[in-house]
Amino acid sequence: MEDTETVRVLVVDDSFFMRTLVSDMLNSDPDIKVVGAAKDGNNALEKLKTLRPDVITLDYLMPGLSGLRTLKRIMRERPTPVIMLSAYTEEGTAATIECLEAGAVDFVLKPSGTVSVDIEKVKDKLTAKIKRASKVNIQKIKSILARKRVKQFLAPGVVVKEKVFVIGSSTGGPSVLELILSELPSNFPAAILIVQHMPAKFTNSLAERLNRTSEIVVKEAEGGDVVEPGKAYVAPGDFHMTVKRIMTEGATRAIISLNQGPPVHGLRPSVDVTMKSVADVYGENAVGIILTGMGRDGAEGMRAIKRRNGKTIAQDEATSLIYGMPREVIEKGDADYVFPVFEISQGIIQLL
Amino acid sequence: MDVSKYKEMFLSEAKENLQLLNESLLKLEKNPADLKPVDEMFRAAHSLKGMAATMNYSKLAGLCHAIEDVLDKVRKKERKLTSEMVEVFFECFDNLELSLRRISGGENEADVAGSLSKLNGLLSAPGEKLVSEVPEGARLAEEPSSIEKIREIKVKVETLDTLAGLVEELLVNKMLLDQLYASGKFADMPGALDALGRLVSDLQYNVMQARLVPVAQIFHRFPRMVRDLARRERKQVNLVVEGAEIELDRKIVDKLGEPLVHLLRNAVDHGIEVPKERKNLGKPATGTIRLVARREKDYAIIEVEDDGGGIGEEKVKRVAVEKGIIGRKEVAGLGYEETVALLFDSRFSAAERVTEVSGRGVGLDVVKRTVESLGGTVQVATELGKGMKVTLRFPLTLAIISALLTKVGEEVYAVPLTSVVRSVRVKGEDVKRVVGREVVVLSEGNVPLLRLSDFFSFSHEREEGALMVLVNRGNEFLGLGVDELLDKQDIIVKPLDRLVRQSRVFAGFTILGDGKPALILDVNSLFDSVVEEQRYMVDSRARENIS
Numbered sequence: 093m094e095d096t097e098t099v100r101v102l103v104v105d106d107s108f109f110m111r112t113l114v115s116d117m118l119n120s121d122p123d124i125k126v127v128g129a130a131k132d133g134n135n136a137l138e139k140l141k142t143l144r145p146d147v148i149t150l151d152y153l154m155p156g157l158s159g160l161r162t163l164k165r166i167m168r169e170r171p172t173p174v175i176m177l178s179a180y181t182e183e184g185t186a187a188t189i190e191c192l193e194a195g196a197v198d199f200v201l202k203p204s205g206t207v208s209v210d211i212e213k214v215k216d217k218l219t220a221k222i223k224r225a226s227k228v229n230i231q232k233i234k235s236i237l238a239r240k241r242v243k244q245f246l247a248p249g250v251v252v253k254e255k256v257f258v259i260g261s262s263t264g265g266p267s268v269l270e271l272i273l274s275e276l277p278s279n280f281p282a283a284i285l286i287v288q289h290m291p292a293k294f295t296n297s298l299a300e301r302l303n304r305t306s307e308i309v310v311k312e313a314e315g316g317d318v319v320e321p322g323k324a325y326v327a328p329g330d331f332h333m334t335v336k337r338i339m340t341e342g343a344t345r346a347i348i349s350l351n352q353g354p355p356v357h358g359l360r361p362s363v364d365v366t367m368k369s370v371a372d373v374y375g376e377n378a379v380g381i382i383l384t385g386m387g388r389d390g391a392e393g394m395r396a397i398k399r400r401n402g403k404t405i406a407q408d409e410a411t412s413l414i415y416g417m418p419r420e421v422i423e424k425g426d427a428d429y430v431f432p433v434f435e436i437s438q439g440i441i442q443l444l
Numbered sequence: 445m446d447v448s449k450y451k452e453m454f455l456s457e458a459k460e461n462l463q464l465l466n467e468s469l470l471k472l473e474k475n476p477a478d479l480k481p482v483d484e485m486f487r488a489a490h491s492l493k494g495m496a497a498t499m500n501y502s503k504l505a506g507l508c509h510a511i512e513d514v515l516d517k518v519r520k521k522e523r524k525l526t527s528e529m530v531e532v533f534f535e536c537f538d539n540l541e542l543s544l545r546r547i548s549g550g551e552n553e554a555d556v557a558g559s560l561s562k563l564n565g566l567l568s569a570p571g572e573k574l575v576s577e578v579p580e581g582a583r584l585a586e587e588p589s590s591i592e593k594i595r596e597i598k599v600k601v602e603t604l605d606t607l608a609g610l611v612e613e614l615l616v617n618k619m620l621l622d623q624l625y626a627s628g629k630f631a632d633m634p635g636a637l638d639a640l641g642r643l644v645s646d647l648q649y650n651v652m653q654a655r656l657v658p659v660a661q662i663f664h665r666f667p668r669m670v671r672d673l674a675r676r677e678r679k680q681v682n683l684v685v686e687g688a689e690i691e692l693d694r695k696i697v698d699k700l701g702e703p704l705v706h707l708l709r710n711a712v713d714h715g716i717e718v719p720k721e722r723k724n725l726g727k728p729a730t731g732t733i734r735l736v737a738r739r740e741k742d743y744a745i746i747e748v749e750d751d752g753g754g755i756g757e758e759k760v761k762r763v764a765v766e767k768g769i770i771g772r773k774e775v776a777g778l779g780y781e782e783t784v785a786l787l788f789d790s791r792f793s794a795a796e797r798v799t800e801v802s803g804r805g806v807g808l809d810v811v812k813r814t815v816e817s818l819g820g821t822v823q824v825a826t827e828l829g830k831g832m833k834v835t836l837r838f839p840l841t842l843a844i845i846s847a848l849l850t851k852v853g854e855e856v857y858a859v860p861l862t863s864v865v866r867s868v869r870v871k872g873e874d875v876k877r878v879v880g881r882e883v884v885v886l887s888e889g890n891v892p893l894l895r896l897s898d899f900f901s902f903s904h905e906r907e908e909g910a911l912m913v914l915v916n917r918g919n920e921f922l923g924l925g926v927d928e929l930l931d932k933q934d935i936i937v938k939p940l941d942r943l944v945r946q947s948r949v950f951a952g953f954t955i956l957g958d959g960k961p962a963l964i965l966d967v968n969s970l971f972d973s974v975v976e977e978q979r980y981m982v983d984s985r986a987r988e989n990i991s
Binding site: 106107108109110112113116117120153155179181182183202203211212215 | 512
């Protein structure tokens with residue numbers, strides 16, 4: 093008898109070797125059972141109908157139907173939580189970000205290239221993420237994807253604000269960030285700092301992708317970047333991002349600095365680190381926004397912003413893929429506003 | 445987690461990827477304007493890299509990574525594909541292959557530093573040409589042994605399930621027999637034994653099916669080999685491969701590699717002329733070698749054909765005499781076929797067909813020996829200036845054939861279904877006599893009727909009409925007169941004793957469901973005997989007329 097707790101997984105990979113390896117990895121976990129394997133996208137879509145897996149692992153690079161196109165059809169035909177297996181390459185990271193925005197719950201780096209990978213760690217990550225993904229309500233992703241973007245509008249000639257918006261997000265974040273930023277108008281008059289939990293390289297791909305899908309400028313932050321209105325800065329993977337004020341050319345400017353201090357809650361970049369620094373520098377002009385994600389990173393940062401008379405927004409439970417980080421903030425009473433994801437951009441405009 | 449148990453799987457898939465890399469690069473070299481193969485190569489390199497990294501083969505992974513980098517630049521049109529690049533890629537692929545071979549033999553990976561620096565060179569110096577050396581490419585071609593034995597066969601899950609099912613039935617059958625024996629119900633045993641016989645033949649059939657492998661398994665190496673050989677000889681050669689999907693018994697495919705390497709090497713080294721010479725002869729500068737596999741009835745045919753210089757009949761004769769293979773007098777009387785057959789003599793090969801480059805005698809005799817050991821035959825056709833064609837014929841070793849069972853007198857004869865056209869019942873008035881032979885007029889023409897009862901000299905009542913199985917050999921037709929048509933059945937062919945075999949009209953025998961033997965007719969020999977008989981008849985008629 094299969095226990096109801098057992099997570100049933102469909103493994104999709106064009107390599108027989110990889111299919112076998114991944115299946116063996118997963119089956120070695122008593123709570124996971126691989127119910128099928130598919131060698132390409134079309135094969136996966138067929139098996140999806142009969143096997144009805146709880147979670148799918150999907151290779152991003154496959155002949156025929158690509159990982160992205162397969163994912164999109166999965167989301168359309170039978171929405172199922174998908175974990176992408178990605179490679180640490182330029183193409184791999186870009187494809188992964190696109191998949192995350194198209195509804196993939198999460199991703200795991202598979203061994204590739206010269207970086208030596210501890211297969212045991214890959215296995216631990218993969219099984220943990222699969223279990224987490226199995227609990228996700230896929231309809232939430234589906235409704236975010238299906239939602240028509242409602243572009244916010246600001247009259248021309250809007251006055252530049254001193255305000256800064258700092259957004260922290262984790263699992264399920266990329267598609268939410270895409271939604272929020274794409275709804276902001278091109279003349280958005282304030283700066284945005286984004287901390288998304290993600291490894292190096294992926295954050296660059298994320299920034300590039302967000303830059304393409306939104307009207308404001310989005311870039312991966314570099315040390316020394318001047319925080320300018322109308323721009324969004326994504327904290328690079330493996331670095332903490334802080335801001336400081338310095339005097340240049342006779343004016344005070346906020347400058348981004350990066351550091352590789354110890355991980356906070358096991359994370360680098362950490363939302364708390366950035367939010368606390370923003371609270372210090374911007375005071376009441378800071379707005380903290382906490383989005384979907386596992387854990388409690390950001391809770392202290394949001395509290396720091398609130399203490400300095402800044403404002404705070406948390407994503408609501410109904411639209412959070414993983415209601416972890418927002419819950420911490422809301423339950424501690426540090427959220428001024430609790431918005432469904434679709435109302436966050438509007439909330440940002442109102443807090444300008 | 446211990447990854448070492450995945451080694452065989454890794455090697456098998458890595459080889460597939462490597463093959464894809466080689467094939468795609470060849471395509472790309474032929475038509476550099478079409479960049480589609482680059483994507484395929486990219487994917488294959490990427491896939492191989494991932495697997496190698498998982499297995500902790502870091503050099504292999506590193507080399508794949510570097511290949512991927514260069515391919516990515518080509519794909520994005522940041523770098524142009526140059527002939528140097530193609531050469532470096534081929535070298536890298538050889539390096540990958542060497543590593544795989546070493547890993548397979550339990551050794552360490554090959555050193556990749558040289559390949560890596562060449563790849564880096566491609567990226568760091570755009571447009572700047574590397575020192576182009578004459579490639580030592582022919583490494584693959586030099587050693588036929590690099591064609592690996594088939595170590596694993598992919599079997600369809602359904603086939604395995606069928607096999608498992610049959611084994612299960614066998615077990616049940618055995619229990620039944622045990623039971624019958626123990627309870628002394630001997631009368632019921634023949635039924636169970638019949639069932640056992642059927643199960644065993646089913647089992648044999650399915651196992652044989654599972655052993656079939658596509659000739660692609662050996663063909664896939666040849667495009668690369670021919671390319672390398674041609675470059676070394678400074679010739680332009682286009683290898684056309686057809687019928688790679690044809691399936692043959694594993695045993696034949698395994699042994700086929702070496703003779704084919706010989707033949708292809710011959711075609712490149714001696715057959716195809718250098719471009720300048722070809723132009724002077726009014727031929728296209730690029731020579732064509734065709735490697736074709738196809739099935740013809742119960743035979744698999746493999747042909748190697750080139751449009752090169754060929755060998756003239758006169759030259760063959762001259763050399764044969766010079767080498768003392770044949771006397772001056774005998775040689776004059778030889779026909780074309782007998783003359784070209786001299787090429788298979790080992791003395792001939794050693795004398796005339798020594799390659800200038802490798803200095804090795806390339807013997808057609810070796811080819812002949814190997815092919816004959818597999819029960820096949822070799823034929824050569826050549827014409828001076830036009831080229832050469834070597835045809836290998838193998839019996840399909842599948843010892844099971846579909847046959848039409850017929851009854852003649854009390855005996856059952858099996859006619860292989862591959863030669864059967866249809867069965868016809870003819871009335872007495874439709875049977876004519878032409879030159880002493882009964883002939884039936886059908887839409888196929890005048891078809892000789894061979895009454896098997898007559899042929900096998902049974903004392904048998906003479907009928908006017910006939911029940912006839914119409915068989916063909918190409919465009920020739922023959923009616924086999926039988927008494928009764930029994931059934932269509934898959935039968936196991938068993939070889940006949942040497943003595944019986946001499947009669948030649950039987951291809952073998954089989955044991956029928958009821959335990960009785962049935963002879964299998966060799967349709968080809970029956971045709972021959974009718975032709976011979978007619979010749980004899982015509983001759984004797986002619987003599988009668990004269991007297």
